[in-house]
Amino acid sequence: MNNIKLALLGSQGAGKSAVLVRFLTKRFIGEYASNANSLYRKRLSIDGRQLNLEVFDPCSQGTEARCILEEPVDWADGFVVVYNINDRTSFINAENILHQIRETRMENSKGEFEVPVCLMGNKQDLSHVRQVCEEEGRLLAQENRCLFQEVSAAESYQEIDSLFTRLIRDMMEHLKYRADRRRYSGSKSMAKLINNVFGKRRKSV
Numbered sequence: 001m002n003n004i005k006l007a008l009l010g011s012q013g014a015g016k017s018a019v020l021v022r023f024l025t026k027r028f029i030g031e032y033a034s035n036a037n038s039l040y041r042k043r044l045s046i047d048g049r050q051l052n053l054e055v056f057d058p059c060s061q062g063t064e065a066r067c068i069l070e071e072p073v074d075w076a077d078g079f080v081v082v083y084n085i086n087d088r089t090s091f092i093n094a095e096n097i098l099h100q101i102r103e104t105r106m107e108n109s110k111g112e113f114e115v116p117v118c119l120m121g122n123k124q125d126l127s128h129v130r131q132v133c134e135e136e137g138r139l140l141a142q143e144n145r146c147l148f149q150e151v152s153a154a155e156s157y158q159e160i161d162s163l164f165t166r167l168i169r170d171m172m173e174h175l176k177y178r179a180d181r182r183r184y185s186g187s188k189s190m191a192k193l194i195n196n197v198f199g200k201r202r203k204s205v
């Protein structure tokens with residue numbers, strides 16, 4: 001069975017827990033304890049494939065984006081970055097987080113892989129007081145080559161479900177690609193090793 005690790009990032013109060021709980025339980029719960037990191041686990045079936053999903057929902061109280069990122073950025077196979085469309089600061093924070101994910105992951109993987117990321121503009125039900133227009137979100141997502149949608153954890157399940165599902169599909173593809181690459185480079189180095197040992201020996205006979 002596949003294990004998939006997802007991290008939720010974003011400003012305090014953007015609705016990270018609300019979005020996640022909507023996806024996992026189909027329900028909206030108004031208030032969540034936000035003074036501790038949470039790790040959620042769920043078994044899912046996507047395209048007939050069983051998987052164990054782990055989601056890290058870090059406590060973002062009073063922390064800077066870089067601190068939020070320190071733990072999950074190496075751990076996760078994919079990210080959901082949430083901002084509140086009624087709070088421009090949370091959008092700017094999302095932008096910083098996306099840059100940091102890219103920087104860190106590019107460094108770690110020598111630019112070979114791009115980790116799947118989804119940008120969510122939450123609280124769409126309050127769009128009459130929005131501070132960030134939808135186009136800005138879409139542009140930011142395009143620049144960072146990630147999925148994007150405005151959602152409302154309070155009012156709708158469908159969009160959140162399909163966005164998470166698309167992201168998890170991308171993550172599964174990405175993990176498979178990485179595993180294939182590793183296998184391929186493993187067999188290449190094995191072939192090199194065999195060549196070095198036996199090839200040389202044969203020459204010297």
Ligand SMILES: Nc1nc2c(ncn2[C@@H]2O[C@H](COP(=O)(O)OP(=O)(O)OP(=O)(O)O)[C@@H](O)[C@H]2O)c(=O)[nH]1
Nearest residue numbers: 012013014015016017018030034060123152153154
């Ligand atoms: N109107 C509206 N309120 C929402 C929505 N999503 C979340 N909220 C509210 O926004 C507040 C913050 O939501 P949380 O899910 O706790 O936000 P968070 O990003 O997990 O916050 P921290 O854990 O503090 O980082 C709560 O009062 C939620 O009820 C939404 O889609 N619409």
